Amino acid sequence: MALSVLDKRWLLEQFQDRVQFDEPMSRHTSFKVGGPADAVVSPESILELASLVHYCRRNGLPYLVVGDGTNIIVRDQGIRGVVIVLTIGFNGIDRVEEKDDEVIIRSMAGARTRSLCRYAIRHALKGMNFALGIPGTIGGAIAGNAGTTQSSMAEVVDAIEVFEPSGNVVRYLKKNLCFSYRRLSWKTAELPIILTGYFKLHPTDATQLKKEASEIMKRRLAKQPAGSPCAGCFFKNPSSGVSAGELIDRAGLKGESVGGAQVSSKHANFIVNTGSATAEDILLLMERIEKNVFRIFGLHLEPEVKILGY
Ligand SMILES: Cc1cc2nc3c(=O)[nH]c(=O)nc-3n(C[C@H](O)[C@H](O)[C@H](O)COP(=O)(O)OP(=O)(O)OC[C@H]3O[C@@H](n4cnc5c(N)ncnc54)[C@H](O)[C@@H]3O)c2cc1C
Known part of the structure; x- marks a missing residue:
């Protein structure tokens, strides 16, 4: 409407x-x-x-x-x-609790994931390095259980606060959250809005943490295409064990394109916008990849990227 x-x-x-x-x-x-x-x-x-x-x-x-x-x-x-x-008014990050070997950091949903990673490094707190290089906000990262092969938001989130459609702000402890691979599920059809994440991190040696951070960033930069607009890994990895990128590569689809959308020649699970792509180009390329991977390997690829609008 x-x-x-x-x-x-x-x-x-x-x-x-x-x-x-x-x-x-x-x-x-x-x-x-x-x-x-x-x-x-x-x-x-x-x-x-x-x-x-x-x-x-x-x-x-x-x-x-x-x-x-x-x-x-x-x-x-x-x-x-x-x-x-929520990126204008909901972007604070602070330390709210400390006990024994644990520190709870609160990050509002509109704060950038990179800001939380940097905060953790600055304060010598272990747990967030896996998320270095993941763009976007904390709200988006929690909503999609963003992560890598090393860890994911589900491992570090201690609790979240959400705004429910009824108008209530409700706090959910981790044990009551339904995280799975690149997903946070809710029982209700109308999704709540994530307002705040509470993260359980651990004091550690600052030098070691920084060293690990720069190695993680180096590995990431070597693997993923730089510069071209994209949304990171396009498909979820199937449970069969072979990664989506490997399946797409083995199907001979690196460099395949529709209009301005192209399968990256550096990382086959990245679709990039070479400059003039429309959403339709990307979605047609997505379908072509899905069809070919299914025809060759009998496996269904599921998009990790959410498709919105009409
Ligand atoms: C170069 C590149 C590399 C990437 N690497 C990774 C990676 O290694 N691992 C990984 O997991 N992802 C990766 N991504 C994907 C993406 O960056 C992450 O999923 C990120 O966490 C999404 O955050 P966002 O703020 O951009 O969310 P958006 O894309 O804006 O939204 C994603 C979804 O979350 C929902 N959402 C957003 N905010 C809220 C909120 N406050 N409350 C409720 N729902 C909300 C939206 O409705 C939407 O459904 C990469 C993307 C790029 C471009």
């Missing part, structure tokens, strides 16, 4: 220059593709977020939250309704 004149007026009154109408989502995704969202809104406080969600629900406007858009593709026709971005 498109926004009415009244909706636009209300949004402008509440959010002034923190609302953009018909905003190209290509400006909010690392793939640099995606049609316009009816409105992109940046609330700065929980009160503002609450009144926005309340307004959307009361008026039947769809809404969704995105972080830095590094794990999404927005289709070329864009997104109807309101896209909520």
Whole structure:
């Protein structure tokens, strides 16, 4: 449902220059593709977020939250309704608790994952180095259980606070969260908005931590294509044990392209935008990869990247 004149007026009154109408989502995704969202809104406080969600629900406007858009593709026709971005008002990181060998760090959902990694290194705290080089926000990282072969958010999250559609802020301890491979599942159809993550880290030797950090970054830079817009690994690794990248490579698809979308010749599980890609190009290439991998290996590849819009 498109926004009415009244909706636009209300949004402008509440959010002034923190609302953009018909905003190209290509400006909010690392793939640099995606049609316009009816409105992109940046609330700065929980009160503002609450009144926005309340307004959307009361008026039947769809809404969704995105972080830095590094794990999404927005289709070329864009997104109807309101896209909520938390990077302006929800980005603090601080130490909230210390006991024995544990330190609890609180990070708001709009803070960058790299900021939390740097905070941990600066304070000689072990646990976050695995996430070095993962772009995006803490909210996006928790929502997708971002990680590497070394670890994932599920290993370091101690608790989270979410804003539920009903308007309540609820704290979930880790034992009550349903993390799985690149996923955090909820029982409700209407997804809560992640506000804060609490991370359990451990004091360690600062020099050793920095050394490990630079090795991790070196390995990452050597493996992944630099420069071209993308969303990281496109497909989840199947449970069969062979990585998605290896399957795509063995299917002879490195360098395969549709329009401006191309399978990276450096890392076969990266689809890159060579400059002129549309979301449709990327999705057609995705389908071609899925079909070929299934035909050759009998395995279904599942996208890790979330496809939004229409
Ligand atoms: C070069 C590159 C390398 C990458 N390497 C890795 C890697 O090693 N490992 C890995 O796991 N990922 C990797 N990624 C993917 C991506 O960076 C991560 O998944 C990241 O954590 C997504 O964060 P984001 O803020 O960009 O989320 P977005 O892409 O904006 O959103 C992703 C999903 O999370 C939801 N979401 C976002 N914020 C919230 C919130 N506050 N509450 C509820 N839901 C929310 C969105 O609705 C969407 O469904 C890489 C991406 C790139 C471009």
